Amino acid sequence: MKHFNKKLTFFIKTFGCAMNENDSEKLSGMLKALGYVEENDINKVGLVIFNTCSIRENADDRVFGNIGAIKTVKKTNPDLILAVCGCMMQQPEIVKKIVRTYPQVDLVFGTHNIHQFPELLNNFLVNGQRMIEVWEDSDAIVEDLPTDRRYPFxxxxxxxxxxxxxxxxxxxxxxxxxxxxxxxxxxxxxxxxxxxxxxxxxxxxxxxxxxxxxxxxxxxxxxxxxxxxxxxxxxxxxxxxxxxxxxxxxxxxxxxxxxxxxxxxxxxxxxxxxxxxxxxxxxxxxxxxxxxxxxxxxxxxxxxxxxxxxxxxxxxxxxxxxxxxxxxxxxxxxxxxxxxxxxxxxxxxxxxxxxxxxxxxxxxxxxxxxxxxxxxxxxxxxNYQDRVVEVLVEETSRNNPDRMTGRTRTGKLVIFEGDLSDIGKQVMIKITDAKTFSLDGKKIEQEETDGRINPYDDPVPENS
Ligand code: SF4
Incomplete structure (x- = not known):
């Protein structure tokens, strides 16, 4: 066994769309099933995965910038394993470029074979040799991969x-x-x-x-x-x-x-x-x-x-x-x-x-x-001003820890005073300040809603 990574820790950076985020949740789920834990300090972590996106050319540049930076990290953290996957890897010329120019990349796989990741990782750990495995296409979606969801609700x-x-x-x-x-x-x-x-x-x-x-x-x-x-x-x-x-x-x-x-x-x-x-x-x-x-x-x-x-x-x-x-x-x-x-x-x-x-x-x-x-x-x-809307509370506001944020059924971002116990719940919010990009509101108790817990009961905005 040429290379044995003692640090069972990982860090995943996801580029691009929700499909990629979902793939990253699966990668994280597979790693946790293997006993790995998440670690955000890239200087200490045992395994880094870049899940890449190819929708825009400047996204490619960002990925190569991140891969380049790992070369320096590997000087102080030589056991670090770098895996690169996602849409960019489905382009053969990108994979060729990585093989030729970026020796710090240890594993490469594509969008069609993420289920093979544990096997590729294990092969790398046992043999210490770079693993490059990208499937061109697939005619089935692999079922039942463990998924590490970011939100429980x-x-x-x-x-x-x-x-x-x-x-x-x-x-x-x-x-x-x-x-x-x-x-x-x-x-x-x-x-x-x-x-x-x-x-x-x-x-x-x-x-x-x-x-x-x-x-x-x-x-x-x-x-x-x-x-x-x-x-x-x-x-x-x-x-x-x-x-x-x-x-x-x-x-x-x-x-x-x-x-x-x-x-x-x-x-x-x-x-x-x-x-x-x-x-x-x-x-x-x-x-x-x-x-x-x-x-x-x-x-x-x-x-x-x-x-x-x-x-x-x-x-x-x-x-x-x-x-x-x-x-x-x-x-x-x-x-x-x-x-x-x-x-x-x-x-x-x-x-x-x-x-x-x-x-x-x-x-x-x-x-x-x-x-x-x-x-x-x-x-x-x-049209939302003074209306009561149902909000699924998601997290603490980035700008104010005393405020929570969530979404209406229509996808509107609502900000209100609340606490961590609201997360994951559907609460009723009266909109007090309708802004261009978000709605500020106040949490109200069920009785105050006149029993209207369905936002469809609210008046239909003029614009619709
Ligand atoms: S080709 Fe691209 S933009 Fe067009 S439908 Fe498919 S994913 Fe969407």
Missing amino acids: KAFVTIMNGCNNFCTYCIVPYTRGREVSRQPGKIFNEVQALVADGCVEVTLLGQNVNSYGNDLEKDVNFANLLRKLNTIENLKRIRFMTSHPKDLTDAVIEAIADCDKVCNYIHLPIQSGSTRILKAMNRKYTQEDIINRVQKMKDRIPDVAITTDIIVGFPGETEEDFMETLKVIKACKFDSAFTFLYSIRTGTPAATMENQIPEEIKHDRINRCLEVLHQIGHDINQ
Whole structure:
């Protein structure tokens, strides 16, 4: 045994999205099952894992910066093992670069074989030789991996992996492979077990949850999955992300409307409001489709909150295209949006498109876009003033230890005076100060609510 690591401690740094966070919870769960404990001091820790993201090129640079820094740490902590995994490792040229240039990396594995991690780690400990093992693809999701959840009262549940859509700016289909859905029974059992363990909220994860089940039997689809999970006793809230507008069927909208546990909140990334740019992005829907879907949701789902993602400055985007995006934002009245400047992602079709947009134009457009979004968000939040809302309390406010934060069913961040005993509970909060990005409120007792514990009983905001 060339290398034996005596320190059974680990540190995981996660880059990127909720799917990666969920993978990190599994890595942590596997390590804890092996007897490892978490340690935040990188100078003392025995094992460091970087779970990487490849969605943006500057995310790659950050990862390489972190890997570079470990070289120095290894001088004072020579037993340290460095493992690197996640989406970046699904790109062969990245793995080649690591093998060639970063001898401090001991283990490399990908998104399709995280279940092999304990075996790879053990092989490394026994042989002391670098382990590089990345699967190109997989046609199944490995079940029953131990998961170390960050919160006892809420959990991520991956329902599918991969994506079939090949949006022209996106690297995900190349790194996460084709869509693979989990069997509904497995998902149901997992959620049931989570609820038995004290969890009250689940967030169903997939790159495009609306196409869940397309690779399974005829009756398996996202709408039916929501209806089935809605029957689980003591589960209070079901959330999901991410939805692709082209696959948001009437059946899904009806299921959200019918199922009391499914939150009246949808993140629906539109990316652009220009039909011409949407075509260049290969999104397979039009401006009209977006407006139609949003209207349908607002008609059918009481008090629904809708957020979105917008990319500005996609190659070839003219001022007219950008104005179309603003038009759609105003028509749909999104509660909020994640906005991105288009950035080249090597390996995607858009990276080599002509008419890349100058940075100053992108910045000007994103600022104008944010101005419109913030005004709409502010107006929508004003409708919460003096309302009583149900909040699932999550943690202590970062800015004030006497205040707690939580989310409404519509995903709004609420801040109120409370204490640690509130964490994980659903409390009723009267909103006293509705701000643009959050709502301040005061905790009230059940009697003060006139028995209204369901936020659907609140007046529907004008904007919806
Ligand atoms: S739907 Fe498009 S943006 Fe989303 S993961 Fe798939 S390719 Fe990427």
